[in-house]
Amino acid sequence: MHQPSPTPLERKLSAFAVLASEEREILTNLQGRSRPIVVGRDLVHQGQEKQSAYILTKGWVSSYKVSMEGDRQIVDFQVPGDFLGLRSVLLKTSDHSIEPITHVEVAEVSSAELLSIFSSHPRLAAAVLWAASRDEAMVVEHLIDIGRRNAAERTAHFLLELGTRLSLVGLGDRTGFECPLTQYHLADALGLSAVHVNRVLRQLREEHLLTFRRNRVTFDAYDRLVAFAG
Amino acid sequence: MHQPSPTPLERKLSAFAVLASEEREILTNLQGRSRPIVVGRDLVHQGQEKQSAYILTKGWVSSYKVSMEGDRQIVDFQVPGDFLGLRSVLLKTSDHSIEPITHVEVAEVSSAELLSIFSSHPRLAAAVLWAASRDEAMVVEHLIDIGRRNAAERTAHFLLELGTRLSLVGLGDRTGFECPLTQYHLADALGLSAVHVNRVLRQLREEHLLTFRRNRVTFDAYDRLVAFAG
DNA sequence: CGAACGCTTGATGGCCATCAATCTCTGTGG
DNA sequence: CCACAGAGATTGATGGCCATCAAGCGTTCG
Numbered sequence: 001m002h003q004p005s006p007t008p009l010e011r012k013l014s015a016f017a018v019l020a021s022e023e024r025e026i027l028t029n030l031q032g033r034s035r036p037i038v039v040g041r042d043l044v045h046q047g048q049e050k051q052s053a054y055i056l057t058k059g060w061v062s063s064y065k066v067s068m069e070g071d072r073q074i075v076d077f078q079v080p081g082d083f084l085g086l087r088s089v090l091l092k093t094s095d096h097s098i099e100p101i102t103h104v105e106v107a108e109v110s111s112a113e114l115l116s117i118f119s120s121h122p123r124l125a126a127a128v129l130w131a132a133s134r135d136e137a138m139v140v141e142h143l144i145d146i147g148r149r150n151a152a153e154r155t156a157h158f159l160l161e162l163g164t165r166l167s168l169v170g171l172g173d174r175t176g177f178e179c180p181l182t183q184y185h186l187a188d189a190l191g192l193s194a195v196h197v198n199r200v201l202r203q204l205r206e207e208h209l210l211t212f213r214r215n216r217v218t219f220d221a222y223d224r225l226v227a228f229a230g
Numbered sequence: 231m232h233q234p235s236p237t238p239l240e241r242k243l244s245a246f247a248v249l250a251s252e253e254r255e256i257l258t259n260l261q262g263r264s265r266p267i268v269v270g271r272d273l274v275h276q277g278q279e280k281q282s283a284y285i286l287t288k289g290w291v292s293s294y295k296v297s298m299e300g301d302r303q304i305v306d307f308q309v310p311g312d313f314l315g316l317r318s319v320l321l322k323t324s325d326h327s328i329e330p331i332t333h334v335e336v337a338e339v340s341s342a343e344l345l346s347i348f349s350s351h352p353r354l355a356a357a358v359l360w361a362a363s364r365d366e367a368m369v370v371e372h373l374i375d376i377g378r379r380n381a382a383e384r385t386a387h388f389l390l391e392l393g394t395r396l397s398l399v400g401l402g403d404r405t406g407f408e409c410p411l412t413q414y415h416l417a418d419a420l421g422l423s424a425v426h427v428n429r430v431l432r433q434l435r436e437e438h439l440l441t442f443r444r445n446r447v448t449f450d451a452y453d454r455l456v457a458f459a460g
Numbered sequence: 461c462g463a464a465c466g467c468t469t470g471a472t473g474g475c476c477a478t479c480a481a482t483c484t485c486t487g488t489g490g
Numbered sequence: 491c492c493a494c495a496g497a498g499a500t501t502g503a504t505g506g507c508c509a510t511c512a513a514g515c516g517t518t519c520g
Binding site: 065067068069071072073075095096136137139140142143144146147148149190191230 | 295297298299301302303305325326366367369370372373374376377378379420421460
């Protein structure tokens with residue numbers, strides 16, 4: 001029995017259902033064809049219809065929309081183990097752009113392939129859809145962040161949620177996580193200016209709640225931080 | 231051939247796919263058992279798991295979450311033809327509360343029933359899921375409203391989207407729609423204070439863009455309004 | 461070494477929250 | 491029929507949060 005270390009996707013789905021070894025094997029095969037992506041080129045453009053979904057195996061990307069005035073709202077970040085364009089494939093609608101943040105590797109899954117697996121392995125389908133639904137629920141949390149929290153709470157809450165997500169795939173814990181985002185990314189996600197994000201991060205750092213620095217988010221006091229963010 | 235006037239749900243799904251008469255009949259039967267709901271009582275509470283979904287046949291409800299500090303963020307409004315708790319049924323997660331805004335009538339659809347119809351009539355399933363996905367996409371638009379538009383644009387854009395949705399089910403057009411919302415509802419949806427919503431509505435009225443008054447939203451100049459909202 | 465990018469900090473001002481008061485409208489009961 | 495209560499709408503005054511403009515610093519990379 002060789003038991004290679006689980007991929008992020010396998011770790012994530014394991015949180016929803018115990019997977020049979022055959023199911024794990026299917027997942028491993030899907031991700032075997034992982035290939036690098038040219039940084040800076042959009043995978044999926046606004047409104048475009050795609051025949052494939054992608055499993056993100058390495059790196060981070062952002063999903064965003066651009067308004068007329070040119071400013072950008074980041075709807076969500078995707079991290080290893082997340083699907084890209086799953087809804088586009090299943091429902092033939094794609095409504096936002098995707099841009100790599102780091103060097104990225106993805107495994108392409110054709111629409112036909114995905115549907116075939118879904119019908120032959122319904123338990124796997126349920127786990128995938130459950131995970132996808134959980135990610136969509138995070139968009140709702142994000143909405144509440146922006147609508148009803150001030151800048152500091154919003155920032156703290158957002159980074160905590162991100163940490164929770166990364167923990168699910170083994171890329172973070174209660175002490176923090178590696179984070180390739182710039183303060184500009186955070187600003188575009190939180191609906192703030194980059195200048196103000198900087199001030200808020202300083203405040204959080206001076207209150208020993210969290211430290212956002214050079215590719216790393218450190219939770220200086222996890223419990224107090226949770227209390228602060230709500 | 232009797233051809234009763236189509237229900238909101240039938241009108242909405244017809245926008246996505248041509249339905250066979252057998253499929254229309256299934257929809258009609260589902261909604262036949264419509265019953266009134268006691269106003270003021272929540273249908274689904276935060277975190278609760280339900281075994282049923284509901285089709286909203288009459289009236290409006292809101293989906294919202296309440297923060298620690300007690301203020302409320304309305305995530306979305308549901309109007310006739312919309313499903314309530316569809317995701318809860320399919321995925322066993324329910325993440326927000328639902329509250330009636332007007333007198334409401336719903337048809338209950340059990341989880342088993344829904345799944346049975348989905349497997350026997352895949353085209354119908356596709357139409358339902360497509361419509362549901364479209365509604366989820368509106369949450370993303372809503373996120374951008376709150377994150378990147380000022381109060382006036384935000385309000386205008388939101389009411390325009392609502393008008394578009396209602397037109398789909400025959401309850402509105404380019405001149406406007408009947409609207410039971412109070413300014414407090416709008417404030418909770420837009421992440422603004424009720425006082426400021428009032429000022430913004432006055433501004434929009436004085437610029438002859440739209441009029442929000444006593445149960446009716448009137449688009450005074452649809453094209454200019456679209457240009458204004460983006 | 462220069463340019464680009466990201467981070468940091470100060471000064472100014474505007475958008476919108478908050479507090480407060482008044483007004484209208486509706487429904488209710490004496 | 492009128493008094494009253496309550497919800498919703500409206501308007502003014504004040505202030506705070508955060509955007510914007512501007513300048514300077516550190517690091518990376520061609």
